[in-house]
Amino acid sequence: xxxxxxxxxxxxxxxxxxxxxxxxxxxxxxxxxxxxxxxxxxxxxxxxxxxxxxxxxxxxxxxxxxxxxxxxxxxxxxxxxxxxxxxxxxxxxxxxxxxxxxxxxxxxxxxxxxxxxxxxxxxxxxxxxxxxxxxxxxxxxxxxxxxxxxxxxxxxxxxxxxxxxxxxxxxxxxxxxxxxxxxxxxxxxxxxxxxxxxxxxxxxxxxxxxxxxxxxxxxxxxxxxxxxxxxxxxx
Numbered sequence: 001x002x003x004x005x006x007x008x009x010x011x012x013x014x015x016x017x018x019x020x021x022x023x024x025x026x027x028x029x030x031x032x033x034x035x036x037x038x039x040x041x042x043x044x045x046x047x048x049x050x051x052x053x054x055x056x057x058x059x060x061x062x063x064x065x066x067x068x069x070x071x072x073x074x075x076x077x078x079x080x081x082x083x084x085x086x087x088x089x090x091x092x093x094x095x096x097x098x099x100x101x102x103x104x105x106x107x108x109x110x111x112x113x114x115x116x117x118x119x120x121x122x123x124x125x126x127x128x129x130x131x132x133x134x135x136x137x138x139x140x141x142x143x144x145x146x147x148x149x150x151x152x153x154x155x156x157x158x159x160x161x162x163x164x165x166x167x168x169x170x171x172x173x174x175x176x177x178x179x180x181x182x183x184x185x186x187x188x189x190x191x192x193x194x195x196x197x198x199x200x201x202x203x204x205x206x207x208x209x210x211x212x213x214x215x216x217x218x219x220x221x222x223x224x225x226x227x228x229x230x231x232x233x234x235x
Contacts, residue, residue, distance in 0.1 A: 024172030027110030040069035
């Protein structure tokens with residue numbers, strides 16, 4: 001596994017955000033929206049034979065699936081693909097070792113938490129000191145739960161290297177991509193770190209998805225309410 005640099009940047013104690021695919025895709029949706037909305041520059045990618053060989057094409061340019069975007073005060077890790085379980089730990093170690101070189105002020109991993117009534121966000125950290133520095137009345141500490149994948153492993157690897165790190169979790173239904181949950185994450189990051197990222201586009205996308213789901217539910221209800229003679233089953 002290696003990091004391939006496309007451009008060198010002189011960092012100034014940047015905020016680091018990690019958004020990999022997870023529950024509801026809230027982390028990856030949020031990180032992708034941030035890098036686009038804030039016009040972040042593509043600076044490198046992570047390469048490994050076990051990463052799915054999928055190249056994402058945007059405006060004719062093909063990009064590797066696990067990429068890094070940055071400016072001097074902000075770094076965003078983003079992936080188009082799920083990271084194979086056997087790569088989670090070595091990738092977390094490699095990323096945290098490289099982050100040690102740029103002295104981040106904070107590393108925030110993004111994750112979804114399955115809930116039937118998604119409303120809240122929570123902080124988690126493997127460091128009690130860091131947890132106490134980020135939690136507040138609006139976003140408290142998660143009292144009980146689990147974190148898997150890159151979100152948990154990278155947070156722990158960073159804290160083990162004295163790099164301040166925490167995971168920002170938001171509740172999501174988790175059955176489909178959740179742009180509303182992603183917008184909630186961005187709003188929380190805006191308040192905490194003054195990112196000034198616009199979430200209007202994500203809210204509109206969420207509303208469109210919700211309208212489509214309602215329409216599908218109505219069509220399903222109509223179909224189920226028809227007499228069986230109108231909706232025969234064949235063997």
